[in-house]
Amino acid sequence: MPQNDASALRTYSYLGPRGTFTEAALAQVSEAEGQIWRSVNNVGEAFSDVASGVSHGAVVALENSIDGGVSAAQDALATTAGLRIVGEYLVPVDFNIVAQRGMTLEQVSHLNGHPVAYAQCRRWIEKHLPRHTHIPSTSNVAAAANLLESDVADAAIAPPNITEHYDLEVLAEHIGDNINAVTRFALVTTSRSIPEPTGADKTSFVAELPVDQPGALLDMLEQLSTRGVNMTMIQSRPIGDELGRYRFVIDIDGHIRDERVADALMGIHRFSPRVTFLGSYPRADKAPVRFDARYDDDVYIEARDWLRGLISGEPNPEA
Numbered sequence: 001m002p003q004n005d006a007s008a009l010r011t012y013s014y015l016g017p018r019g020t021f022t023e024a025a026l027a028q029v030s031e032a033e034g035q036i037w038r039s040v041n042n043v044g045e046a047f048s049d050v051a052s053g054v055s056h057g058a059v060v061a062l063e064n065s066i067d068g069g070v071s072a073a074q075d076a077l078a079t080t081a082g083l084r085i086v087g088e089y090l091v092p093v094d095f096n097i098v099a100q101r102g103m104t105l106e107q108v109s110h111l112n113g114h115p116v117a118y119a120q121c122r123r124w125i126e127k128h129l130p131r132h133t134h135i136p137s138t139s140n141v142a143a144a145a146n147l148l149e150s151d152v153a154d155a156a157i158a159p160p161n162i163t164e165h166y167d168l169e170v171l172a173e174h175i176g177d178n179i180n181a182v183t184r185f186a187l188v189t190t191s192r193s194i195p196e197p198t199g200a201d202k203t204s205f206v207a208e209l210p211v212d213q214p215g216a217l218l219d220m221l222e223q224l225s226t227r228g229v230n231m232t233m234i235q236s237r238p239i240g241d242e243l244g245r246y247r248f249v250i251d252i253d254g255h256i257r258d259e260r261v262a263d264a265l266m267g268i269h270r271f272s273p274r275v276t277f278l279g280s281y282p283r284a285d286k287a288p289v290r291f292d293a294r295y296d297d298d299v300y301i302e303a304r305d306w307l308r309g310l311i312s313g314e315p316n317p318e319a
């Protein structure tokens with residue numbers, strides 16, 4: 001089919017409009033190159049595009065190095081059936097304060113900003129705009145674009161390149177709490193085919209505890225530690241049915257096809273009343289997963305053969 005036939009193209013949803021960090025993450029998705037990029041207003045819209053088949057995939061921010069998990073995305077992942085993470089991408093983030101020409105910092109009382117950006121610039125904002133009112137916006141670019149369309153806010157938190165696309169002035173630069181801040185994005189699809197193991201993979205899942213009693217979370221995490229599986233993120237999110245009930249969004253090093261990871265997931269499944277597998281996918285930083293040799297695939301396979309031998313009546317080789 002010809003390249004310009006839109007029906008032959010795949011659609012990828014991302015938090016827009018053009019110029020967001022999410023778009024920069026989508027630009028790293030090799031299979032999305034030359035395909036249709038659909039700008040949406042929130043994570044719910046992105047996931048419903050994927051769940052309904054409007055889009056083949058969606059790119060969403062999952063975690064940032066200052067404020068931790070992006071709760072809206074993690075809640076939606078935990079509660080929207082059939083979603084799988086198939087890729088991870090990192091984008092360095094840097095924020096400026098921008099305003100219409102002529103505005104000064106002293107005149108700013110209402111500040112537009114995406115809640116996740118706002119949370120990452122808290123120190124600067126508390127120091128320089130102590131009496132501001134925060135007006136939440138749907139994205140970092142929408143925060144700036146809205147300044148030209150309405151007078152609800154006087155200034156916005158925006159990505160540095162915003163002035164290349166909008167006629168706005170920079171009032172302050174590099175206002176993030178950490179100059180090395182990075183946001184982690186995920187490519188989410190409904191595909192059941194799990195990316196091949198690379199040796200530098202992550203696995204994500206959501207699990208609930210069976211009982212509310214001392215040590216219940218510890219018991220669950222022991223399923224990982226006894227298999228030498230390293231956890232890279234854990235986020236507790238309210239289940240929402242009653243006060244005090246939480247689910248845990250967990251990322252671990254390794255791939256579901258690694259024996260130690262598979263065994264740990266089975267342990268969690270035996271323990272938890274509800275486990276949602278969110279996917280195994282290559283790490284964005286391509287850093288090979290390191291683990292103790294005791295948890296190597298070969299050691300598990302050898303142990304299984306040993307057990308099978310004993311059950312089928314073979315002599316104990318170690319006797």
Ligand SMILES: O=C(O)C(=O)Cc1ccccc1
Pocket residue numbers: 015019020021022023061064093114116117138139140141183
């Ligand atoms: O993608 C964007 O630009 C967003 O508005 C979401 C966001 C907010 C803060 C850090 C990274 C992504």
